[in-house]
Amino acid sequence: MLLQLQNVVAGYLKTVDVLQGLSLQVEEAEIVCLIGPNGAGKSTVLRTISGLLTPSKGSVVFDGQDISGVRPDLVLQHGVAHVPQGHSSFPEMSLLENLLMGAYTVSDKALVNRRLEAVYELFPWFRDRAKQRAGNLSGGQQKLLEIGRALMLEPRMMLLDEPSLGLDPKKSHTVFDTISRLRDETGITVLMVEQNARSGLGISDRGYVLELGRERLERSASELLDDPRVAQLYLGGGIDDTLQA
Ligand SMILES: Nc1ncnc2c1ncn2[C@@H]1O[C@H](COP(=O)(O)OP(=O)(O)OP(=O)(O)O)[C@@H](O)[C@H]1O
Ligand SMILES: [Mg+2]
Structure with missing residues (x-):
């Protein structure tokens, strides 16, 4: 098991626990979708893993080491990269500058160049647009750039928070396709949050349904896609409001 969360309790205020005893696990080279x-606390799960939040109870173990409450930069050093919800590229900087920002902690120039080449190999169009202002890229391209930037530290695991948010179906498809290809080509482990459950589960091995800060259901992705309860609540057009009442 590469990542294991056990009975994690965490939140933003001392008086309110958002995660209420959540447990989940991710195996090496798996894609798991929340x-x-x-x-429900989906983003909170990723923030707790990446060290932005400290659990008040329970544990986060990565590759056999307890990283509960470890600072975000050190979690990154452990090999866990977090691509947050929304846009996180630097719009005024060029695509290349954005990629280099991903490796600003690496002082070995030759190493940075090798990683840049590896990222260019995965995303050949980055090279052609290296000088373009990131803010002028399309939403889908910016999301791929954020993923590329995270790859500059050669993480073993990627936490992706709603990578398809705000993208049209075609661009979402490209992003999902890229995540799937990335795992197949590099063996990276992915824990992803997706509102677009059908597409998210479509490229995943397993999934968890989160409700009120706990895992309610854990199944293979194909079982979740076939589950009538999941279909009714998450595979329709949009979000079902009845669940939030
Ligand atoms: N910075 C914050 N300060 C205080 N409360 C927060 C903060 N961020 C999130 N919350 C609260 O924590 C709960 C879970 O939020 P979270 O963002 O994890 O949900 P989510 O499942 O990712 O939702 P969404 O699908 O809308 O992204 C919500 O009740 C939210 O209001
Ligand atoms: Mg969220």
């Missing part, structure tokens, strides 16, 4: 209604 689905659930707005406010």
Whole structure:
């Protein structure tokens, strides 16, 4: 098991626990998808793993080491990269500058160049647009750039928070395709949150349904896609409001 969360309790305020004893695990080279209604705590799970939040109870273990409450930069050093919800590229900087920002902690120039070449190999169009302002890229291209930037530190695991948010179906498809290809080509482990449950589960090995800060259901992705409860709540057009009442 590469990542294991056990009975994690965490939140933003001392008086309110968002995660209420959540347990989940991710195996090496797996793609695991978290689905659930707005406010269920999906982003909070990723923030707790990446060290932005410290659990008050329970543990986060990565590759056999307890990283609960470890600072975000050190979690990154352990090999866990977090691509947050929304846009996180630097719009005024060029595509290349954005990629280099991903490796600003690496002082070995030759190493940075080798990683840049590896990222260019995965995303050949980056090279052609290296000088283009990131803010002028399309939403889908910016998301791929954020993923590329995270890859500059050669993480073993990637936490992706709603990578298809705000993208049209075609661009979402490209992003999902890229995540799937990345795992197949590099063996990277992915824990992804997706509102677009059908597409997210479509490229995943397993999934968890999160509700009220706990895992309610854990199944293979294909079982979740076939589960009538999941279909009714998460595979329709949009988000089902009844669950939030
Ligand atoms: N910075 C914050 N300060 C205080 N409360 C927060 C903060 N961020 C999130 N919350 C609360 O934590 C709960 C879970 O939020 P979280 O962002 O993890 O949900 P989510 O499942 O990712 O939802 P969405 O699908 O809308 O992204 C919500 O009730 C939210 O209001
Ligand atoms: Mg969220």
